[in-house]
Amino acid sequence: QAYAQDPKTLQIGITQYPANLHPNIESMVAKSYTLGFVQRPITAFDAAWKLVCLECETLPTIENGMAILEKTPEGADGIAVTFSIPKDAFWGDGTPITTSDVEFTFEVGKHPLSGTTAIETYRRIYRIDVHDDKRFTLHQDRRTFNYNQFNAVTILPDHLERPIFEKQPAEYKNRTLYDSDSTNPGLYSGPYRIVEAVRGSFILLERNVYWRGKKPYFDKIIIRSIENTSAMEANLLSGNIDMIAGELGLQLDQGIAFEKRHGDRFNVIYKSGLHYEHIDLNLQNPILADLRVRQALLYGIDRATISDQLFHGRQPVANSMISPHDRTYTKQPIIYAYNPEKAASLLDEAGWSILRKGIRHNDQGQSLRLELMSTAGDKTRELVQQVLQSQLRQIGVDIRIKNEAPRVFFGQTTRERKFTAMAMYAWVSSPELVPRTTLHSTQIPVPENNFSGQNYSTISIPELDNLIDQVESELDPDKRLPLWEKIQQIYTREIPVIPLFFRANTYILPKWLHGLEPTGHLDPSTLWVENWSRVQ
Amino acid sequence: MSSVDETILSVSNLSIGFETDEGLIPVIEEVSFDLHTGRTLALVGESGCGKSVTAFALLKLLPPFGRIISGSIKFRGQELVDSTESEIQAIRGDRISMIFQEPMSALNPVFTIGSQVAESLLLHRHLDKKMAWQQAVEMLVAVGIPDAAQRAKNYPHQLSGGMRQRVMIAMALSCEPDILIADEPTTALDVTIQAQILDLMHDLQERFGTAILFISHDFGVVSRMADYIAVMYAGKIIERGDAGEILTGARHPYTCALLATTPRIDASVTRLPAISGRVPAPGQRPAGCYFQPRCPNASDHCGEQRPPPVDLSVTHQLICHEVVSE
Amino acid sequence: MVMLAPAIEKLLGLNANMVDLFNRMQPASDTHVFGTDELGRDVLLRLLYGGQVSLFTGLTAACVAATIGTVIGLTAGYFGGRLDAILMRITDGVISLPLLPLLIVLAALDLEKIGLPDELVNSEEVSFYRIVIIVALVGWTTVARLVRGATLSIKEREFIMAAEGVGAGHLHIMFNHILPNLISTIIVAVTLSVGNVILLESVLSFLGLGIQPPMPSWGNMLTNAQALIWEAPQLAFYPGMLIFITVICFNFLGDGLQDALDPRAEY
Amino acid sequence: MKGFLLTRGAQALLVILIMSFVIYSLIGLMPGDPIDQMISADPNMTSADATRLRALYGLDLPIHQRYWNWLSAALSGDLGYSRLFAKPVLEVLLPALKNSVMLLGLALFMSICIAIPIGTLAASKPRSVFDYGVNLFAFAGISIPSFWLALMLIILFSVILGVLPAGGIAQSDAGFWESMKYLILPAATLTIASVGGHARYVRAAMLEVLRQDYIRTARAKGAGAMRVVWRHALRNAMIPVVTIMALDFGTLFSGALITETIYSWPGMGKLIFDSVMGNDCNLALIALLFATTLTLVGSLLADICYAWLDPRITLGVSEQ
Amino acid sequence: MNNVTIVDMQHLCKTFKLKVAGSSGLENRELQAVSDVTLKISKGEILALVGESGCGKTTLGRMLALFYQPTSGTLCIDGQDVIGLKRKQLKPIRRQVQMIFQDPVASLNPRHTVEAILTEPMKIFSLYDSRQRAGKAADLLAAVGLPPSDLKKYPHEFSGGQRQRISIARALVLNPAFIVADEPVSALDVSVQSQILNLMMDLREEFQLTYLFISHDLAVVHHLADRIAVMYLGRIIEVASKHDLFNNPVHPYTKALLRSVPSITPNKQRIGRILQGDPPSPLYPPGGCAFNPRCPHASEICRGSLPALEPTATDPLHLVSCHAKEQLV
Numbered sequence A: 001q002a003y004a005q006d007p008k009t010l011q012i013g014i015t016q017y018p019a020n021l022h023p024n025i026e027s028m029v030a031k032s033y034t035l036g037f038v039q040r041p042i043t044a045f046d047a048a049w050k051l052v053c054l055e056c057e058t059l060p061t062i063e064n065g066m067a068i069l070e071k072t073p074e075g076a077d078g079i080a081v082t083f084s085i086p087k088d089a090f091w092g093d094g095t096p097i098t099t100s101d102v103e104f105t106f107e108v109g110k111h112p113l114s115g116t117t118a119i120e121t122y123r124r125i126y127r128i129d130v131h132d133d134k135r136f137t138l139h140q141d142r143r144t145f146n147y148n149q150f151n152a153v154t155i156l157p158d159h160l161e162r163p164i165f166e167k168q169p170a171e172y173k174n175r176t177l178y179d180s181d182s183t184n185p186g187l188y189s190g191p192y193r194i195v196e197a198v199r200g201s202f203i204l205l206e207r208n209v210y211w212r213g214k215k216p217y218f219d220k221i222i223i224r225s226i227e228n229t230s231a232m233e234a235n236l237l238s239g240n241i242d243m244i245a246g247e248l249g250l251q252l253d254q255g256i257a258f259e260k261r262h263g264d265r266f267n268v269i270y271k272s273g274l275h276y277e278h279i280d281l282n283l284q285n286p287i288l289a290d291l292r293v294r295q296a297l298l299y300g301i302d303r304a305t306i307s308d309q310l311f312h313g314r315q316p317v318a319n320s321m322i323s324p325h326d327r328t329y330t331k332q333p334i335i336y337a338y339n340p341e342k343a344a345s346l347l348d349e350a351g352w353s354i355l356r357k358g359i360r361h362n363d364q365g366q367s368l369r370l371e372l373m374s375t376a377g378d379k380t381r382e383l384v385q386q387v388l389q390s391q392l393r394q395i396g397v398d399i400r401i402k403n404e405a406p407r408v409f410f411g412q413t414t415r416e417r418k419f420t421a422m423a424m425y426a427w428v429s430s431p432e433l434v435p436r437t438t439l440h441s442t443q444i445p446v447p448e449n450n451f452s453g454q455n456y457s458t459i460s461i462p463e464l465d466n467l468i469d470q471v472e473s474e475l476d477p478d479k480r481l482p483l484w485e486k487i488q489q490i491y492t493r494e495i496p497v498i499p500l501f502f503r504a505n506t507y508i509l510p511k512w513l514h515g516l517e518p519t520g521h522l523d524p525s526t527l528w529v530e531n532w533s534r535v536q
Numbered sequence B: 001m002s003s004v005d006e007t008i009l010s011v012s013n014l015s016i017g018f019e020t021d022e023g024l025i026p027v028i029e030e031v032s033f034d035l036h037t038g039r040t041l042a043l044v045g046e047s048g049c050g051k052s053v054t055a056f057a058l059l060k061l062l063p064p065f066g067r068i069i070s071g072s073i074k075f076r077g078q079e080l081v082d083s084t085e086s087e088i089q090a091i092r093g094d095r096i097s098m099i100f101q102e103p104m105s106a107l108n109p110v111f112t113i114g115s116q117v118a119e120s121l122l123l124h125r126h127l128d129k130k131m132a133w134q135q136a137v138e139m140l141v142a143v144g145i146p147d148a149a150q151r152a153k154n155y156p157h158q159l160s161g162g163m164r165q166r167v168m169i170a171m172a173l174s175c176e177p178d179i180l181i182a183d184e185p186t187t188a189l190d191v192t193i194q195a196q197i198l199d200l201m202h203d204l205q206e207r208f209g210t211a212i213l214f215i216s217h218d219f220g221v222v223s224r225m226a227d228y229i230a231v232m233y234a235g236k237i238i239e240r241g242d243a244g245e246i247l248t249g250a251r252h253p254y255t256c257a258l259l260a261t262t263p264r265i266d267a268s269v270t271r272l273p274a275i276s277g278r279v280p281a282p283g284q285r286p287a288g289c290y291f292q293p294r295c296p297n298a299s300d301h302c303g304e305q306r307p308p309p310v311d312l313s314v315t316h317q318l319i320c321h322e323v324v325s326e
Numbered sequence C: 001m002v003m004l005a006p007a008i009e010k011l012l013g014l015n016a017n018m019v020d021l022f023n024r025m026q027p028a029s030d031t032h033v034f035g036t037d038e039l040g041r042d043v044l045l046r047l048l049y050g051g052q053v054s055l056f057t058g059l060t061a062a063c064v065a066a067t068i069g070t071v072i073g074l075t076a077g078y079f080g081g082r083l084d085a086i087l088m089r090i091t092d093g094v095i096s097l098p099l100l101p102l103l104i105v106l107a108a109l110d111l112e113k114i115g116l117p118d119e120l121v122n123s124e125e126v127s128f129y130r131i132v133i134i135v136a137l138v139g140w141t142t143v144a145r146l147v148r149g150a151t152l153s154i155k156e157r158e159f160i161m162a163a164e165g166v167g168a169g170h171l172h173i174m175f176n177h178i179l180p181n182l183i184s185t186i187i188v189a190v191t192l193s194v195g196n197v198i199l200l201e202s203v204l205s206f207l208g209l210g211i212q213p214p215m216p217s218w219g220n221m222l223t224n225a226q227a228l229i230w231e232a233p234q235l236a237f238y239p240g241m242l243i244f245i246t247v248i249c250f251n252f253l254g255d256g257l258q259d260a261l262d263p264r265a266e267y
Numbered sequence D: 001m002k003g004f005l006l007t008r009g010a011q012a013l014l015v016i017l018i019m020s021f022v023i024y025s026l027i028g029l030m031p032g033d034p035i036d037q038m039i040s041a042d043p044n045m046t047s048a049d050a051t052r053l054r055a056l057y058g059l060d061l062p063i064h065q066r067y068w069n070w071l072s073a074a075l076s077g078d079l080g081y082s083r084l085f086a087k088p089v090l091e092v093l094l095p096a097l098k099n100s101v102m103l104l105g106l107a108l109f110m111s112i113c114i115a116i117p118i119g120t121l122a123a124s125k126p127r128s129v130f131d132y133g134v135n136l137f138a139f140a141g142i143s144i145p146s147f148w149l150a151l152m153l154i155i156l157f158s159v160i161l162g163v164l165p166a167g168g169i170a171q172s173d174a175g176f177w178e179s180m181k182y183l184i185l186p187a188a189t190l191t192i193a194s195v196g197g198h199a200r201y202v203r204a205a206m207l208e209v210l211r212q213d214y215i216r217t218a219r220a221k222g223a224g225a226m227r228v229v230w231r232h233a234l235r236n237a238m239i240p241v242v243t244i245m246a247l248d249f250g251t252l253f254s255g256a257l258i259t260e261t262i263y264s265w266p267g268m269g270k271l272i273f274d275s276v277m278g279n280d281c282n283l284a285l286i287a288l289l290f291a292t293t294l295t296l297v298g299s300l301l302a303d304i305c306y307a308w309l310d311p312r313i314t315l316g317v318s319e320q
Numbered sequence E: 001m002n003n004v005t006i007v008d009m010q011h012l013c014k015t016f017k018l019k020v021a022g023s024s025g026l027e028n029r030e031l032q033a034v035s036d037v038t039l040k041i042s043k044g045e046i047l048a049l050v051g052e053s054g055c056g057k058t059t060l061g062r063m064l065a066l067f068y069q070p071t072s073g074t075l076c077i078d079g080q081d082v083i084g085l086k087r088k089q090l091k092p093i094r095r096q097v098q099m100i101f102q103d104p105v106a107s108l109n110p111r112h113t114v115e116a117i118l119t120e121p122m123k124i125f126s127l128y129d130s131r132q133r134a135g136k137a138a139d140l141l142a143a144v145g146l147p148p149s150d151l152k153k154y155p156h157e158f159s160g161g162q163r164q165r166i167s168i169a170r171a172l173v174l175n176p177a178f179i180v181a182d183e184p185v186s187a188l189d190v191s192v193q194s195q196i197l198n199l200m201m202d203l204r205e206e207f208q209l210t211y212l213f214i215s216h217d218l219a220v221v222h223h224l225a226d227r228i229a230v231m232y233l234g235r236i237i238e239v240a241s242k243h244d245l246f247n248n249p250v251h252p253y254t255k256a257l258l259r260s261v262p263s264i265t266p267n268k269q270r271i272g273r274i275l276q277g278d279p280p281s282p283l284y285p286p287g288g289c290a291f292n293p294r295c296p297h298a299s300e301i302c303r304g305s306l307p308a309l310e311p312t313a314t315d316p317l318h319l320v321s322c323h324a325k326e327q328l329v
């Protein structure tokens, strides 16, 4: 085609442009995808969902002795982990990466004015011991099983950023070179560096000559942001881009349809991962407070058929909040297969037995009407909503759909529990993530705690709280498994949330691209870009 | 310059109609008249009788759905009815020009009066811009605009009504046309200004020997201007003759009635004689004589047959059943 | 035609909101004359129901906006002076108001809190009323300007003075004399804006402020079809075509009504 | 002229001041804030983080105080930073503005260049086939959804013919023609969408003018049909048309959201949308004020054009 | 004709405030449309007001018909002072004064039927019930010579003369004593004009009407008026009975006006000695006597001071405003 580029250039389409480029301030998918080419966090989960070292030599564990149990000065349980920066790690301007960079990074991370989003990641490190240029120990003030996970921490260049930070920490987020001078090679330590960035349109990457690892195949990578997915397809077909990223790409059904038409020219890969699509049930709603109604709702929807027909089976049905791919997943004790008869009898039992115009009413004459809210503009969710509405209608439940712009939905509706009955959206998680914020009773957002926490269903079970506390501090992976099983049992028994699917990402790749491995979690496939190559 | 009294334009049996949803409706029927150099023919008649349409037809400037049905317009022997658009364009503004009733709306508001006067010169005399402008200014002087060189740079809205009409006249006369068609040129003006304009037209006619077709509904004005008068009623010329013959010796009942109903300051009547009824609209004209429904002298056959032409003298003619030639 | 939707629904033995996951995006067939949509619903029926919704929304919103605009424009034009200046500056302000935040604020208003009855807030039509209100709130400005302009010229006509001469009050003159003469201006504005409202509704759907699913409207059908333009282009074609035809029809209707309502036209 | 400009300028400043407050309040009143949205995308973030960040970005202050802070800073020349893009507001705004002006300017220019001749021709031959064609085309332009049109153009020119890029913007090292190629499709989309409407305005104005007496005067002078239409009528017809087109001038700077989105054209429409949605008050405010200002400039321009085209009008008043 | 004064104007002035384009942008200016008019109209008479376009005839007429508030001066209608009255207070007086407008097209609401037009005043004043109103409307229509079947028609279905009849009928609905007729026939053809003039005379007898008849056509005025006031640039410059004015005009302007009226005699020729120049703009009135720039007799005093409107030496009812009137009589 006319706009095909030379074979050593790869053009990638993504649906969002990263608003800003500082790796540790504000996380967003487009940013972590882009920065994956040019920077590496200290650790990450790989495509097999195993924790690996990226900007370190060895992953510290208790077994290899680089993680040591200790007491904090206050006498609490703590843990110290020791990392070494790879010897040949350089910034893109030739400066070596050293422990002073690490110190700077944590200084920025901890600073309350720096704009760090998830500050706890840094706060738990109460002391850093620097042994030499490359080796350092992080002392943590708590003892959790993810003591060696530093996926969210990317080392920052001390020699470039410190003067800016020290001058005015509160302005650092606005003045950082990542945004004011994003093509500065010294900012990047990955296989590529940014050489041109046009906001809202594209980012051009070139090879970083100081990259220590395997030499990547492509000389240049262009990341184009194309928000409209139909236009994205047109760009792909016209050769304006070579591939569509799965992390930020076509919707699943578009991908499936695309494969039907162009499967001969492109590889289409579906990776189901840790996007947990679900419906929060407001347990404060008197109707939903009745477990039988919640069960009936689950029995009354045919998730298997939706998955098969709408998503061609590419998007597995979720039985609980834990993905079947996760090591902590256990065979579910209760599987709610489609069973409208059972649903009907449960509703009858619950007192919703009078049918009027096909809608159930109780003996007070109240109708079984529930509001199903979600984010507006998300076509797939709207489709699922309508199917659910239609299916639940069959068992006499009147579902009213009400959608809101995402900023309203997430900003107010869920947080302040403005949804009266059901709220449908997705959680992203990482492998073996403890569901504290979503299921612990202390995490119910109320005005008293300034609406903190994401336990929107308001589930509050002491047993579950205990289990969550236990699993978090259990360092032995095998001993954690029975705890996880109990958590899942309670979850499926109590149904605070209707699990729907684990969303699948659709990667559309040219036949000649090899080595790209979708991860299915938050760490993007681009962290392993040096494995990508063109094979004719 | 042609000699006085030469017939320069000759209209015969001209019929004009408008295409409407109900078909072609005749508006002007079998109109004939001649124009003579240095002489003024006044066309008089009430509103809607077809004076303007007749005037437009002479330059083939009929409104979109107007058609010349039949008849001929001969200008210096050249038939205008079937001449082409470009032939007629060469004549318009050059040999035959026209001035209109409403001097404000007839001038283009966005051009200076100088350039509007100069335009005919550019079109027909092929002068360069400067020359044309100069001549335009001269023309404005000729029509009595004080301080013409400055005034030429004004826009129409900056002039008074009388001045605008002078500009219109200057524009029409800039190429020294053979014929000037003046369609109610003073109706929109005050009496004192009207008198000025009429004087001006007299002067210019004397100077250029132009033949004038002067259209008006006001016998007072006509009596000042006309050598000949033609009275129109419902699309027909019902009486024509020398000015004196018509103004003092009119025979057609319509002309007589019209003259009688016109208030005058030199005679007092307690009650004006009125013509009852109204002018029939085109398409609703009665059989027989068109004036018969309003005519005090009408007899039976007036309503049945078209009245015959009657010659009272060489110049004085009319169409009426009740008047017989002496 | 769109009024017959329920009858045609019966005739075909289908249901406009009936999801059939086994028959998604079918091409035209005997049972589904225009095929089915992405959830296996009959496109013809959805077009008909969508037409009901869209036309009704368009007409109502345009009429409400026209009413507000007429009252404001008429008042401003008739009384003139300071009142005119104030009203027209307000109009300018509304014209330059950023639509997007306004729409979001409006959409997020808690209707129950403003004291609307529960029945209404929870009814299916609430999104419809919302649109009507949104369009009315921002859409009256054009009419207001047109009406003001027309009022300014009409109030100079002598028949207004004649009415004043027989002792008519301001309101009498405004509503008995000026308003009837504005009808054609208003009608043209309304007919032109019906199409705009239908299109605006599709933008609103996109922001989640439009007609809520599953209720179909041409606007949301069009927006939904956008993502399917490769798989099922016909889904975008039908509503697009209908909007096009509607816009044209309303324009002709406007012209026709203008002629019919103007007693001078036959002159 | 000077006095007129001064009065208008003062009025404009007042309007802008009021608008800045209204816009600020509207954005501030929007439910939800960006920090909450971050939570849903980041499992490590806690509510305490959200509270801290809200304070950091000043989102916890009451709206009038935020506005006052903003205003005093803005008046001292500091327009602040874009929260979303972590850059000074103007640095984000100016490139987008440049792109919008390029795109919409070209589209408006082409639209006018096409609309004037076809509108005029349609008016000079009313009820002809050409006239009906122009009308139909105009309605199509009004009612074709722009996303559909844009996608069809991409499919035709990029996918099938492969002659033009499907979207985006040229790299900085690209030549002029290469850069222009990226502009053609989006500009064509906008042109097609607006040219019909413009042509109808021209046609209506032209029809009105052609009915006027001075047109007959021009014909009576012997001017040919072409000269009558293009010299005598056009300038008069342009008086109302210019007003409408100058008002479009304001929209140049508010961008065209849908077209920009589909063609990934980084202009003001997308920027305003993103900044409003992302609660980027500073950016949204300045961007919207820019658009407002230019709308005001547009109407001022309309008045000046008016006076320039129509000698009867002296700025601010029309002589009787 | 008795001598009861129905309208009494004393030093009536009307000033319009305008914005005009001047050398440095917009200027606020005052336009004296009517200055210092002192006139009485007696019951039953026809006073004609003549003058060139823009001299303020309509403005004066509209003040008398209560449409404009005079800027200064006093105005009594039927003995009642109307200056400063509110809209509501004026309402009862409006029954006394009605106006007939120049343009029969513009003065009738195109969207109202004749019946609506004629019954509207009765509705506003709550006169009669609806049946009686229709009957009254039909009677009025008959009085102006139209059949009752025309009640259901719209104005556009009538000819110009018929429309003017409707407008006259409307003016009569409230049984006024005084009618301001602002150029009621100047838009009409001569044949129709005479019908309307005759009608107005007939109605005057029938309803005991007093007219202020505004016209620019001296011939019409000659036919109709009892007394004539000549206006020039907002001022009355000469008032006299019809006979006096036409036979012994004093003011040079009146004389010029009379000379300019064409008579219907075949005399194709220049008029000569006609008044040159245009009337001055009321925005920039000349100093002294407004007529001085065009006046053949203008002298220093004319440029310096305003002549008063005073009786001539010979006739106390013949008022002239001219410095040179004694020489010109």
Ligand SMILES: Nc1ncnc2c1ncn2[C@@H]1O[C@H](COP(=O)(O)OP(=O)(O)OP(=O)(O)O)[C@@H](O)[C@H]1O
Binding pocket: B018, B027, B045, B046, B047, B048, B049, B050, B051, B052, B053, B054, B063, B064, B065, B066, B217, B281, B282
């Ligand atoms: N464009 C037109 N379409 C249809 N009929 C027309 C058109 N123009 C004029 N007429 C008809 O032709 C007749 C003569 O019109 P014309 O304008 O010549 O009258 P006139 O004698 O000039 O009247 P006036 O004194 O009012 O100017 C009228 O009855 C009118 O109805």
Ligand SMILES: Nc1ncnc2c1ncn2[C@@H]1O[C@H](COP(=O)(O)OP(=O)(O)OP(=O)(O)O)[C@@H](O)[C@H]1O
Binding pocket: E016, E017, E018, E031, E032, E033, E051, E052, E053, E054, E055, E056, E057, E058, E059, E060, E216, E282
């Ligand atoms: N409402 C108004 N505002 C400003 N100026 C006005 C207004 N009405 C009239 N004038 C001005 O007052 C002067 C007198 O106007 P008026 O209409 O009384 O004249 P007229 O004698 O009736 O003229 P005509 O014979 O043209 O009807 C004119 O210069 C006119 O421009």
Ligand SMILES: [Mg+2]
Binding pocket: B051, B052, B053, B183
């Ligand atoms: Mg005429």
Ligand SMILES: [Mg+2]
Binding pocket: E057, E058, E059
């Ligand atoms: Mg007047």
